[in-house]
Amino acid sequence: MxxxxxxxxxxxxxxxxxxxxxxxxxxxxxxxxxxxxxxxxxxxxxxxxxxxxxxxxxxxxxxxxxxxxxxxxxxxxxxxxxxxxxxxxxKAEIIRMDRPTIRPGEVRAPAVAPATLRRWLDQGHDDAGRPVTLLDTRNAFEVDYGTFASAQDWRLSRFTEFPDAARRHAAELADTTVVSFCTGGIRCEKAALYLREHGVDAYQLEGGILGYFEHVGGAHWNGECFVFDEREALAPDLTARR
Structure with missing residues (x-):
C-alpha cells in the first residue's frame, strides 16, 4: 500500500x-x-x-x-x-505574515471550490461574468515548478513580502474576481483576507493546489506542485516526481 x-x-x-x-x-x-x-x-x-x-x-x-x-x-x-x-x-504564526490584524480563526475569506474554479476557467469568467485573476501566493522557486496558466506571480522570496507586493499590484487586481492559491490553502487563506481588507474582491482556492489536484486533476495547470519533503514535487495525479 x-x-x-x-x-x-x-x-x-x-x-x-x-x-x-x-x-x-x-x-x-x-x-x-x-x-x-x-x-x-x-x-x-x-x-x-x-x-x-x-x-x-x-x-x-x-x-x-x-x-x-x-x-x-x-x-x-x-x-x-x-x-x-x-x-x-x-511558532509565532503557523504561516508568517507579520500582519496581526489578519486572523483567519476569527473570520474566514470566502472560498472557491476546485470544481467551481475549473468551470470559471473553462468559461473565461466567473458566474457573474467578471474576469478571473489567479494569484499565486507561493515563493518564486515553488512557482517555477508549476502553476496555473496565466496566473500572476509576484516573485516573492517569502510570504512576509506579500502585503507590500499587493499594494504595488493593486491596479492589476481591480475590477476582477481574484482567486488566491497556494499549496494546501494556508497562505492563500491569509492572502485573501488581506486583499479583502484592502478592498479587493478576493477568494481563496479551497484546499489549495493539492485539493484542486484531488478533485479536478490538472486542468489549466502547467507543470508540477512543489512540496516540502523529499518527494520534491507532485504531478496533478498526486504522484511524486521521483
Missing amino acids: GVLNVSAYLFTALPDRDELRPRLKDRAVAAGLKGTILLAEEGINLFLAGDPTAVRAFLVELREDPRLAALTAKESWSDEQPFGKMIVKV
Missing part, C-alpha cells in the same frame, strides 16, 4: 500550544510517524507520513480536541518515507 502522506492545517485558538507540543510529539513518535507539526496561538499546520492506519488514527485523536474537530487532511502516497524525523515546533 505504501506510505500515506497527509497535510492539514486549521486556524483555531491554541493558547496552550507550549503544553501541546510535547504531548503531540510523544504521540506521533509512538505511532511511528515522521514529519513536521507547527503550533501557534493561531492554529496548527502539519505534514506527516507513515503507516496509513497509524496516520489516520493520529488524526482521529487530534480531532477529539474540540478546537481541532474541523481539521481536514489531504492525502497522497509515496513508496518510501519522505521525512527523516518527527519535529514539533512552536
Whole structure:
C-alpha cells in the first residue's frame, strides 16, 4: 500500500500550544510517524507520513480536541518515507505574515471550490461574468515548478513580502474576481483576507493546489506542485516526481 502522506492545517485558538507540543510529539513518535507539526496561538499546520492506519488514527485523536474537530487532511502516497524525523515546533504564526490584524480563526475569506474554479476557467469568467485573476501566493522557486496558466506571480522570496507586493499590484487586481492559491490553502487563506481588507474582491482556492489536484486533476495547470519533503514535487495525479 505504501506510505500515506497527509497535510492539514486549521486556524483555531491554541493558547496552550507550549503544553501541546510535547504531548503531540510523544504521540506521533509512538505511532511511528515522521514529519513536521507547527503550533501557534493561531492554529496548527502539519505534514506527516507513515503507516496509513497509524496516520489516520493520529488524526482521529487530534480531532477529539474540540478546537481541532474541523481539521481536514489531504492525502497522497509515496513508496518510501519522505521525512527523516518527527519535529514539533512552536511558532509565532503557523504561516508568517507579520500582519496581526489578519486572523483567519476569527473570520474566514470566502472560498472557491476546485470544481467551481475549473468551470470559471473553462468559461473565461466567473458566474457573474467578471474576469478571473489567479494569484499565486507561493515563493518564486515553488512557482517555477508549476502553476496555473496565466496566473500572476509576484516573485516573492517569502510570504512576509506579500502585503507590500499587493499594494504595488493593486491596479492589476481591480475590477476582477481574484482567486488566491497556494499549496494546501494556508497562505492563500491569509492572502485573501488581506486583499479583502484592502478592498479587493478576493477568494481563496479551497484546499489549495493539492485539493484542486484531488478533485479536478490538472486542468489549466502547467507543470508540477512543489512540496516540502523529499518527494520534491507532485504531478496533478498526486504522484511524486521521483
